[in-house]
Amino acid sequence: MSVHELPLVPNVDRDAFRHAMARLGAAVNIITTDGPAGRAGFTASAVCSVTDTPPTLLVCLNRSASVWPTFRDNGYLCVNPLAAGHEDLSTLFGGKTPMEQRFAAANWHTLASGSPLLEGATVSFDCKITQVVSVGTHDVLMCEVLALVRNDDSHGLAWFDRGYHHLLRQDAR
Numbered sequence: 001m002s003v004h005e006l007p008l009v010p011n012v013d014r015d016a017f018r019h020a021m022a023r024l025g026a027a028v029n030i031i032t033t034d035g036p037a038g039r040a041g042f043t044a045s046a047v048c049s050v051t052d053t054p055p056t057l058l059v060c061l062n063r064s065a066s067v068w069p070t071f072r073d074n075g076y077l078c079v080n081p082l083a084a085g086h087e088d089l090s091t092l093f094g095g096k097t098p099m100e101q102r103f104a105a106a107n108w109h110t111l112a113s114g115s116p117l118l119e120g121a122t123v124s125f126d127c128k129i130t131q132v133v134s135v136g137t138h139d140v141l142m143c144e145v146l147a148l149v150r151n152d153d154s155h156g157l158a159w160f161d162r163g164y165h166h167l168l169r170q171d172a173r
């Protein structure tokens with residue numbers, strides 16, 4: 001096939017971008033915070049590793065989300081990658097549900113930062129927000145990992161093609 005026969009999209013508008021991004025599988029996470037500004041949590045797939053020195057990951061948060069001021073003011077958060085079976089919880093934290101109802105649906109613990117750690121998450125990263133970069137509609141939160149808790153038993157959960165998919169651990173196949 002020559003390059004002229006490829007299904008090229010020359011003008012990448014918002015819909016074309018989203019449609020293409022739906023083809024990138026990603027972990028689904030619940031991002032939480034608690035502190036002087038209150039408790040909040042939301043579902044995020046825009047999370048990735050930045051550097052291991054110092055251990056840092058990033059989270060992209062839409063500034064129009066109701067939870068945005070709470071994260072900005074608390075300055076700490078926890079990244080909880082979801083496990084297989086957490087689909088309903090993901091939907092709850094991704095909608096317009098009141099915060100109390102979101103947190104009532106699961107069990108939580110806390111570490112140094114006070115941000116809620118989700119019981120049953122595949123791992124939890126307790127973080128301090130060290131830098132915020134605004135790009136378009138979103139804030140990119142740089143999050144330095146202060147402590148983490150591993151869960152070595154659960155299977156993972158991915159968001160791909162606008163749906164949930166289970167990621168089986170090697171030893172379960």
Ligand SMILES: NC(=O)c1ccc[n+]([C@@H]2O[C@H](COP(=O)([O-])OP(=O)(O)OC[C@H]3O[C@@H](n4cnc5c(N)ncnc54)[C@H](O)[C@@H]3O)[C@@H](O)[C@H]2O)c1
Pocket residue numbers: 017018019021022045046060062137162163
């Ligand atoms: N990064 C994000 O902010 C983000 C990511 C995934 C889903 N969502 C929210 O969940 C809804 C459902 O998502 P979907 O995957 O079923 O279908 P969709 O068609 O709305 O999105 C497809 C993909 O585009 C990207 N995307 C969606 N909204 C975005 C945004 N505002 N900024 C940057 N990237 C974005 C994500 O990778 C998403 O998986 C979205 O409409 C959005 O409100 C937001």
Ligand SMILES: Cc1cc2c(cc1C)N(C[C@H](O)[C@H](O)[C@H](O)COP(=O)(O)O)c1[nH]c(=O)[nH]c(=O)c1N2
Pocket residue numbers: 028041042043044045046047060061062064065066067090091093094095096097159
């Ligand atoms: C699978 C999936 C993945 C994401 C989201 C949703 C879903 C269902 N949402 C949207 C986000 O969860 C939603 O806007 C929040 O719940 C905030 O909503 P409130 O304004 O607080 O109700 C989301 N928002 C965001 O700012 N960054 C992200 O990476 C994602 N990713």
